[in-house]
Amino acid sequence: MAEFEPKILAFLCNWCSYAGSDLAGTSRIQYPPSIRAIRVMCTARMDPQFILKAFSEGADGVMVAGCHPGDCHYVAGNYKAKRRVTLVHEILENMGIEKERLMLDWVSAAEGEKFATIVKEFTNTIKKIGPSPLRAAARQK
Amino acid sequence: MVEGNKEEPRIGVYICHCGINIAGVIDVEEVAKYAGTLKNVVLSKDYKYMCSDPGQEMIIKDIKEHNLNRIVVAACSPRMHEPTFRAACEEAGINPFLMEMSNIREHSSWVHMKEPEKATEKAKDLVRMAVAKARLLEPLEKPKVKVTDKALVIGGGIAGIQASLDLADQGFKVYLVEKSPTIGGKMAMLDKTFPTMDCSACILTPKMVDVARHPNIELLTYSEVKEIDGFIGNFKVKVEKKPRFVTDDCTGCGICADVCPVEVPNEFDLGLGTRKAIYVPFPQAVPLIYTIDQENCVGCGMCLNVCDPDAINFDSGPEEIEIEVGTIIVATGFDIFDARRKEEYGYGIYDNVINGLEFERLINASGPSGGKLLRPSDGKEPKSIGFIQCVGSRDEATNKYCSRVCCMYAIKNARLYKEKHPETDIYIFYMDIRAFGKGYEEFYKIAQDEYGIKFIRGRPGEILEDPQTKNLILRVEDTLLGETIEVDLDLVVLSVGMEPPKDAEKLQKILRISRGADGFFLEAHPKLRPIDTLTEGVFLAGTAQGPKDIPDTVAQGSAAAARAAIPMSKGEVEIEPILAEADPEKCIGCRICERVCDFGAIQIVERKARVNQALCKGCGGCAGACPTGAMQIKHFSDNQIMAMIHAAFKED
Ligand SMILES: Cc1cc2nc3c(=O)[nH]c(=O)nc-3n(C[C@H](O)[C@H](O)[C@H](O)COP(=O)(O)OP(=O)(O)OC[C@H]3O[C@@H](n4cnc5c(N)ncnc54)[C@H](O)[C@@H]3O)c2cc1C
Ligand code: FES
Numbered sequence: 033m034a035e036f037e038p039k040i041l042a043f044l045c046n047w048c049s050y051a052g053s054d055l056a057g058t059s060r061i062q063y064p065p066s067i068r069a070i071r072v073m074c075t076a077r078m079d080p081q082f083i084l085k086a087f088s089e090g091a092d093g094v095m096v097a098g099c100h101p102g103d104c105h106y107v108a109g110n111y112k113a114k115r116r117v118t119l120v121h122e123i124l125e126n127m128g129i130e131k132e133r134l135m136l137d138w139v140s141a142a143e144g145e146k147f148a149t150i151v152k153e154f155t156n157t158i159k160k161i162g163p164s165p166l167r168a169a170a171r172q173k
Numbered sequence: 174m175v176e177g178n179k180e181e182p183r184i185g186v187y188i189c190h191c192g193i194n195i196a197g198v199i200d201v202e203e204v205a206k207y208a209g210t211l212k213n214v215v216l217s218k219d220y221k222y223m224c225s226d227p228g229q230e231m232i233i234k235d236i237k238e239h240n241l242n243r244i245v246v247a248a249c250s251p252r253m254h255e256p257t258f259r260a261a262c263e264e265a266g267i268n269p270f271l272m273e274m275s276n277i278r279e280h281s282s283w284v285h286m287k288e289p290e291k292a293t294e295k296a297k298d299l300v301r302m303a304v305a306k307a308r309l310l311e312p313l314e315k316p317k318v319k320v321t322d323k324a325l326v327i328g329g330g331i332a333g334i335q336a337s338l339d340l341a342d343q344g345f346k347v348y349l350v351e352k353s354p355t356i357g358g359k360m361a362m363l364d365k366t367f368p369t370m371d372c373s374a375c376i377l378t379p380k381m382v383d384v385a386r387h388p389n390i391e392l393l394t395y396s397e398v399k400e401i402d403g404f405i406g407n408f409k410v411k412v413e414k415k416p417r418f419v420t421d422d423c424t425g426c427g428i429c430a431d432v433c434p435v436e437v438p439n440e441f442d443l444g445l446g447t448r449k450a451i452y453v454p455f456p457q458a459v460p461l462i463y464t465i466d467q468e469n470c471v472g473c474g475m476c477l478n479v480c481d482p483d484a485i486n487f488d489s490g491p492e493e494i495e496i497e498v499g500t501i502i503v504a505t506g507f508d509i510f511d512a513r514r515k516e517e518y519g520y521g522i523y524d525n526v527i528n529g530l531e532f533e534r535l536i537n538a539s540g541p542s543g544g545k546l547l548r549p550s551d552g553k554e555p556k557s558i559g560f561i562q563c564v565g566s567r568d569e570a571t572n573k574y575c576s577r578v579c580c581m582y583a584i585k586n587a588r589l590y591k592e593k594h595p596e597t598d599i600y601i602f603y604m605d606i607r608a609f610g611k612g613y614e615e616f617y618k619i620a621q622d623e624y625g626i627k628f629i630r631g632r633p634g635e636i637l638e639d640p641q642t643k644n645l646i647l648r649v650e651d652t653l654l655g656e657t658i659e660v661d662l663d664l665v666v667l668s669v670g671m672e673p674p675k676d677a678e679k680l681q682k683i684l685r686i687s688r689g690a691d692g693f694f695l696e697a698h699p700k701l702r703p704i705d706t707l708t709e710g711v712f713l714a715g716t717a718q719g720p721k722d723i724p725d726t727v728a729q730g731s732a733a734a735a736r737a738a739i740p741m742s743k744g745e746v747e748i749e750p751i752l753a754e755a756d757p758e759k760c761i762g763c764r765i766c767e768r769v770c771d772f773g774a775i776q777i778v779e780r781k782a783r784v785n786q787a788l789c790k791g792c793g794g795c796a797g798a799c800p801t802g803a804m805q806i807k808h809f810s811d812n813q814i815m816a817m818i819h820a821a822f823k824e825d
Contacts, residue, residue: 041821058283065292068299068302070814072793076793079799089821091821091822105792106772113797142688143690
């Protein structure tokens with residue numbers, strides 16, 4: 033059987049983490065082709081339903097990355113994201129989805145290296161947990 | 174204009190090869206073929222360079238010929254070329270916001286170079302996601318805002334001085350905020366400057382005086398920026414003026430300092446000389462107004478008695494002033510590396526180990542020793558001096574980057590000393606000599622050939638001190654000869670590198686700009702936008718952005734002034750229409766958005782949320798919290814993001 037290749041959806045804020053992911057690119061730092069990124073202006077834009085939608089569509093993992101605490105372009109958007117991710121963690125557990133499948137981290141515009149590392153580590157984590165229980169159902173629909 | 178969401182989307186997809194940057198990894202033809210099969214895609218093409226003139230022309234022609242009303246460009250990051258392709262759409266007569274980019278370079282070909290098939294699959298997914306969003310894009314108009322034609326310059330080193338003068342000469346009002354009692358920065362501390370050997374003060378002080386005299390410059394020294402609010406064109410800034418206890422009536426005569434009984438180390442001389450509790454850092458200080466340093470003043474009142482113009486006022490306190498500016502230039506400079514962090518060199522432990530800036534002060538005729546360099550341990554003239562390069566630079570244990578000035582200033586100082594004391598043995602221990610500027614290599618060559626300065630290629634591991642003589646013993650492997658040598662020296666000078674100022678983080682948070690891995694402020698693009706930050710209206714000048722010498726600092730100071738002048742000359746700028754908007758039909762007046770908004774941009778009027786677009790910054794915090802989906806962010810709406818999420822996994 034072919035090795036399980038996770039599919040991960042990432043939400044990156046425009047000012048820090050998307051810039052950081054671009055820097056990983058310009059620095060040619062290699063990481064697994066597991067993620068598909070969506071740019072939002074700030075992690076504050078994260079509506080819990082985006083994350084739930086991603087899982088219901090069959091995502092094996094969801095990654096949210098924003099500016100370091102205190103560095104958010106809009107002052108405190110990342111704190112809002114943090115609270116919402118905590119909330120979604122609870123919902124996921126109730127739904128029987130491992131909460132490790134949703135991660136939140138901070139990546140600055142200068143942290144191309146860190147971005148790549150996070151993707152690598154998160155991909156490995158998801159590989160260990162295995163495909164999302166919703167994946168098979170979602171893909172058939 | 175061909176727009177409006179009622180109309181069936183007619184999408185054109187363009188896949189860029191970016192030379193071989195994308196096409197060398199991703200099968201662009203296959204991606205283009207695939208995109209052509211997606212719903213609503215009318216045509217799909219690949220081309221060598223989409224951003225080039227013919228590339229853009231192709232899009233414009235297709236929009237007109239095929240009646241396209243949505244465009245997807247799969248190429249580099251939108252942070253790079255979004256403005257380019259938006260402009261092309263506008264030229265073709267469709268709203269620029271009907272274009273979506275798909276980042277298949279930074280997010281695929283460059284990061285999956287060894288997995289071309291997977292990179293191609295990923296590119297297809299990314300294009301499908303962009304097409305999904307494109308279907309739902311709506312035309313937007315960019316609001317225009319007025320730009321206040323005043324600028325704030327933070328930091329009064331040579332970078333800030335140059336930027337202020339250039340802006341003021343163009344007729345703009347400038348507030349120059351400097352935290353120390355005088356402007357001038359590090360350049361005021363230097364003796365001569367490489368490679369021309371101009372006396373640093375002689376070329377700097379006239380500019381300092383120009384600043385003080387300029388009718389368009391308001392100098393706020395001994396002051397700090399506390400808070401910045403607003404956006405390009407309309408920043409509101411709070412500045413705190415620390416109390417000097419001396420008013421502007423001060424004539425700078427200095428009689429107060431003569432009678433002041435308190436003597437403390439002078440920071441300007443790095444503690445090598447002394448000053449009084451009432452002081453100016455150096456005689457040419459601008460403004461030439463004395464300052465009482467609260468910490469050390471004993472309150473004896475002697476100064477009060479002798480001050481003719483009655484300029485001393487012990488009752489003053491910090492003062493907060495508010496200013497409004499259209500643009501901001503950050504020119505906060507650098508700190509020198511603290512050599513105590515390289516313990517093996519004994520700085521702060523051995524008397525006769527000093528750093529490069531201390532050397533500059535000690536050979537300076539107006540410095541604390543009147544230009545006479547003597548050994549700290551015994552006051553004797555050093556007969557042998559060794560300069561150690563890359564202290565706190567190009568070093569895994571401290572800073573990895575090159576500080577760009579240390580090679581040159583060490584050679585400069587070695588030459589200066591040798592000119593007056595030809596009998597002295599001078600060594601420079603280096604890793605590589607970086608003499609990259611105009612006239613620098615020639616300057617280095619002369620030091621080697623005509624001055625007899627010994628250049629030894631090797632980084633000393635450790636310095637030992639002879640406890641009797643206080644001489645320094647240095648063992649180093651000469652990597653050119655491949656042998657270890659031992660040198661006995663009277664004085665060692667550490668060529669310390671540049672670091673971001675200690676309080677850079679504080680300012681970063683106030684300004685909401687980024688810093689690089691090295692801690693210096695980060696430019697918007699390393700090559701094409703080296704002066705801008707990612708925050709519109711905020712620009713960088715001088716060593717605040719990274720190590721550089723005076724010529725580059727001055728050039729960047731002028732460049733920042735030129736960049737800042739653009740919106741101020743125009744008088745207005747267009748801002749991104751990515752703002753919140755509430756749908757009154759769906760709004761239930763729950764007030765969650767009002768509470769979530771950090772900018773006070775939302776009000777509930779007649780039980781419906783209303784957004785004040787002048788205050789909204791477009792972060793989307795409200796939209797992320799809205800329980801009914803009434804609150805939306807234009808260009809990042811729920812349905813657009815949901816469509817992308819769906820498309821990441823499935824075709825329609
Ligand atoms: C030992 C030594 C020798 C050198 N010799 C030469 C030479 O011969 N030739 C040459 O070309 N270059 C030389 N250089 C480099 C030169 O010193 C710099 O290029 C130049 O000083 C940079 O100017 P700047 O304005 O960017 O920074 P700075 O000179 O550091 O000025 C920054 C100013 O901003 C102020 N500031 C900082 N933070 C704040 C804040 N938060 N709010 C308000 N104000 C603030 C500081 O007080 C300071 O006045 C030398 C450097 C060193 C260390
Ligand atoms: S802008 Fe990055 S988290 Fe808010």
